[in-house]
Amino acid sequence: MKCASVLTIEPVQPRNKPSARRNVSRSCNRPHGQGRLINDSFSPSAIQETWSMRTTLFVVLVLLGSAAAGTAEEAKQLAQQATTVLKTHCYRCHGQDGSVEGAVNFVTDLPKLVARKKVVPNDPKGSRLFRRMEDGTMPPPDEQPRPSAAEIAALKRWIEAGAPTGESVLPRAAITQGNMYATVLADLETLDRRARRFQRYFTLTHLHNAGLSDEELQTYRNALSKLVNSLSWGSKIVNPVAVDANRTVLRIDLRWYVWDATIWNRVLQEYPYGVLDDSVSARAVAVGTATKQPIVRADWFVATASRAPLYYDVLQLPGTLADLEKLIRVDSTENIKQERVARVGFNGSGISRFNRILERHDSAQGMYWRTYDFDEPPANLVARVNGGMLADRRNIFAFPLGPGGLTDNPFQHAGGEAIFALPNGLHAFYLASAVNARLDKGPLAIVSDPKRPDRAVEAGVSCMSCHVTGILPKADQVRDYLDKNPKALKRTEADVIRSLYPGQDIAMKLMEADAKRYGEVVAKTGARVSRFEAVSTITQKYETEVDLSTGASEVGLSADEFRARISNSETLVRHIGSLRIGGTVTRQIWAQAFGDIARELQLGGLYQANLNGPTLKDNTGELDPLEARGDSANQWAFAPGGRRALVASGDRSVRYYDVEARRDIKRLVGHTASVWAVALTPDGKFAASGGMDGTARAWDLTTGLESARFDDHTSLVSAVAFAPNGKWIVSGSFDGSVVYWKTVNGQEGWRAEKLGLVTAIAVDPQGAFVAVTTPSALVLLNLANGREFKRYGTFAAPLSAVAISPNGKWIAAGNDLGTVYIWQVGEEEARFTLTGHEGGVRSVAIKDGRWVITGGTDRTLRLWDTAAAKQEVAAFRQHTASVTGVAFLENGTQTVSGDGTLRALPWKIDQFIVAPADAPNKELPKAPDRIPYARP
Structure with missing residues (x-):
């Protein structure tokens, strides 16, 4: 940031506000002569005085407006100057490219500096950020260029003026x-x-x-x-x-x-x-x-x-250090025997409480460092041999060789840490016990991490937080000790020690070279080698307590709406009631x-991880990620009378269902994955289904057997529908194809491709066309040949359901935002747009151009009258899951709807439907006696 050397801060001069106040005072103290103005309002003197008063008032208003404008402009200039200073001298370490020194990465966000108390409005001395800039500790003393006196003064003026933020920032649109x-x-x-x-x-x-x-x-x-x-x-x-x-x-x-x-x-x-x-x-x-x-x-x-055990499991690290060394092609025992290692021994590493030895090996990926950590010996240890004190084996200066089995007098370590290069050059970490078994956390008696809540060193995050440069250079003390105390050890041992502990210069060069390579690789990830390491910093941020604002953003609500929802729920009050009164809950x-x-x-x-199904053969995912256990209904197809229905089930079956008795009449079994689409012929003799196994199937409901199968879709078959004569089936798939095939043998009639992900299909009851919905379009295809003849596009959310009126003149389609569009066939634009659902539309039925019913993920069934000013007539709220199937019954007085929990409910709607004006005496048909009425 070299621009600091040419930056000039001009003081903002205050305006002459007292003169404006004097004018206001004279205006307000001027006699108004109220009675005379009323009685002599048309006299020349009265007119002159009234004009004078109005002129004075106008001048006052102009001056007040000018003062306000001046104040706003001054605040804007002060905020701009403060931002310039902070961006010039602080941004590089506190925000640029995500840098987060001091856990601050918002230094140019003026409102946030105030909200998080880095700046105290009107109080420069109470503002830690300003104090550090004024005393020269920020930026760090070695950073150049330094803030000038004018820049520091500009920052001070900004704080003294109340730390204004300048131009107001519009709230950003939420991402749903x-x-x-x-x-x-x-x-x-x-x-x-x-x-x-x-x-x-x-x-x-x-x-x-x-x-x-x-x-x-x-x-x-x-x-x-x-x-x-x-x-x-x-x-x-x-x-x-x-x-x-x-x-x-x-x-x-x-x-x-x-x-x-x-x-x-x-x-x-x-x-x-x-x-x-x-x-x-x-x-x-x-x-x-x-x-x-x-x-x-x-x-x-x-x-x-970043924390064990998940850290180990994602890296697929074995249960012992010996197996880890095999994985990275290191034979530590043989390396030590053949003196192919470099060791560094010292007291007081800052992490371990006592001695520590670092040991470097070459590995298949570059380097492998391991540590030997030692617990602190008790102060009152008194073990004597032949009347003399025996040195403790935890003292690496007395016993620098080991581990056990490699020498007659090995050290006695309590565990350690392994750091090894991954194939991409980054480092991985492993904690081990004295017997080299894998540990999630290091024993507090030996090592500690003050940044973790329990101060325990955790494999992964603690290691990253400490080893910010990869290998932390440490000066060896063992070789120096040996050189200055040549009689402390036997000559034969001393020779081995000198070979394993090459001394400070050689060891330091090895560590610095490894650290340099690591820093170069870290830079490729976008992170920095910094005291405030990115992974551990974000871990700490995530682990802080949750307040109302944080919780609201995590559930997709505004803070006010979330507070209200908590207050209205006994369950939420019990769990997180403190949020609504300004408190917090732990993460x-x-x-x-x-x-x-x-x-x-x-x-x-x-989501329940224990319900995952079988994986694909190549172990890249699930064979059927949409499979569900137990009773589920992904789609319903109702018979005209409403007493029978076909259900697409998440358990791979198609249910032929008795709505009144709430039981299966038949189970149609053959799909090898969850079923997502079903259709019935008007006479109720045949059924069609489509599923995650990529097949569409035709069924004979008399026998319950499969009569035909179509196998040429390559993804989920998401929609099926019968042609009016029942002899042909139209099926659509997530692979972008729609196919017209025979009910009796699966023979293909025509195919339309590259339509986009097909979400729903409806066939014109008059047999003229097929309506196909995709995330971005409603497409009309000729039923005879599959050719596209009309397309409606540009929707705010993917279309999810479609229906055609019995006379073939109207089309209704709903989307994932809960909006329903009604078109009259042949017109360019939607005739009606219906809004009201609080979730996506999963099912729709249209009686004519006027009456529509829709079911949604908000668990409601809604009745719409497109001719009314308030088009949503009523909402039926007795479902407890997404409404995945809806139908008008042929009696004209009821609907039937089914939800995702296999619950079907009728709804009496004749109280809402008014007879047409041209037929006032026409009676509506009576509802079937056996279907009970249900009210909204």
């Missing part, structure tokens, strides 16, 4: 979970289909929503990049790739780090924030990546995967309670 999944889906679609199952994602969206600046977010990106590469057996540094404009969603490829589904699932076993989003985008992302939970929070991952309590929080706030189904 739907936005995040849509971003990931768009990114996946840019990749080869076969490569998608290797992709996984990390998200910082909740931190973006919490207001963190890009500099602060960059520290998280740096920490993530460093950690994933520190958990890699790949030969190169490959950093996560940002896939959105805000750089809050970052993609990795499992192959970059030599990971597979087993490792990712091991990560997910620890993940407390797993929520299964019930949206088209989320489902498509799961299918593409072959995993139920392909996205995890980056801050959680950094804070958890451990928050993570423990997150399952209940997610259920209460209806964030989605909870």
Whole structure:
């Protein structure tokens, strides 16, 4: 930052405000003559005085406005000057490229400096940031150029003026979970289909929503990049790739780090924030990546995967140090025997409480350092041999050789740490006991880490926090001790010691060379070799207590809305009630309670790692990431009378279901993965289904047997529908194809491809066309030949459901934001846009151009009257899960709807539907006696 030498700060001159105040005073003290103004309002003197008063008032207002404008302009200038000073002298270490010295990476964010009490408005001496600049300790004394007196004075004036922030910053738009999944889906679609199952994602969206600046977010990106590469057996540094404009969603490829589904699932076993989003985008992302939970929070991952045991498991490190050495092709025993090692011995490392020996070996990847740490001997040890004191074997100056078995008088160590180079040049860490067994934490009696909550040294994060330069150069004391005390050891031992302990100069060069190589590799990750190491810094930030604002951002709500939701829930009050009154909860309590929080706030189904299904043969993901256990209903197809239904089940079956009796009539078994689409012929004789196994099937409901199968889709078959005559089936897939095939034998009639991910299909009851929804478009195809003849595009969220009216004149489609569009066939624009759902639309039915019902992930069924001013007529709220199927019954007085828990409910709607004006005496048909009425 060389610009400091030419920076000039001009003092802001105060305006002459007292004169304005004097004018105000004279104006306010002037006699108004109220009665005379009323009685003599048209006299020349009255007019003259009134004009004079108005002129004076106008001048006062102009002066006040000028003073206010001046004050605002002065504040803006002061803020700009302060920002310039801070960016010139502080930003390089406190924000640039995510640098986080002193745990501060927001030095140019003026409001945050005040909020976090680095600056105290109106009090320069009470502002730690200013004090350090004034006394010359910040920037550090060796940094050049130095802040000038004018710059320090400008900073002081800014604080004395109340630390104004200058121009107000508009609140940033929140990134919703739907936005995040849509971003990931768009990114996946840019990749080869076969490569998608290797992709996984990390998200910082909740931190973006919490207001963190890009500099602060960059520290998280740096920490993530460093950690994933520190958990890699790949030969190169490959950093996560940002896939959105805000750089809050970052993609990795499992192959970059030599990971597979087993490792990712091991990560997910620890993940407390797993929520299964019930949206088209989320489902498509799961299918593409072959995993139920392909996205995890980056801050959680950094804070958890950097600590044992997850740290060890992701790196796939064995249970003993001997096995680790085999893994990296080191034979430490033979190296010591053949004197192929370099040792450094000393007292007081700062981590270990007593002696420590460092020992360097060459490894297959470069270097391997291990330590021998010693517990402190008791002060009253009295062991005598032939009347003399015996030196303690924990004293490395008396016993510098070892370990046991390699010499007659070995030292007695209590454990140690191993640091070894990975193939990409970064370092990995391993803690071991005295018998070389793997340890998650080092014994407090031997080593400690003051940065950890329990002061214990944890494998991974503690090592990274300490070894910021890789190998910390340490001066050997053993060789110097031997040279100055030649009679302390036998000559034969002394020769071996001199060979193993080459002395300070040689050992220091080895350590400095290893540290240099490490620093060069760290730079490739975007992180810095710094006292405030990125991974440990982010771990500490994640582990701080959760307040209302932080919690709200993590569940996707505003602070006020989250406070209200807590107050209205006994469960949330019990778990996190302190948040609504300005308190905090520990991170451990928050993570423990997150399952209940997610259920209460209806964030989605909870991810359960123990329910993962079989993996693909190449171990890149799950065979069926959409599979569900127990009763589930991914889609319903109701018979016209509402008493029978077909259910697409997550347990690989198709259920032919008795709605009134709430039991299966038949189970149609044949799919080898979860079923997501079903359809019935109008006469109820045949069924169609599509599933995650990539097949669409036709079934004879009389026998319950499969009558035909179509195998030429290559991904989830997400939609099926019958042609009006029941002889043909239309099926659509996430592979972008729609196929028209025969019900009796599966023979293909026509195929439309490259439509985009197909989410829903409806066939015109009049037999003219097929409506196909994709994330970005509604496409109309000719039913006779599959040719596209109309396309409606540009939607705010992926379309998720579609229906056509019985007369074929109207189309209704809903999307993942809960919006419903109604088109009249042949028109260019949607005739109606219906909003009201608080979640995505999963099912829709349209009676005509007027009456529509929709079911959503917000667990509601809604009735709409497009002719009314308030188009949403009523909402039915008795479902307890996403409403995945809806239908108008043929009697005209009821609907029936089914949800994801296999619960179907009728709803009496004749109280809302008014008979047309041209038929006032027409009676509505009576509802079937056996279907009970249900009210909203």
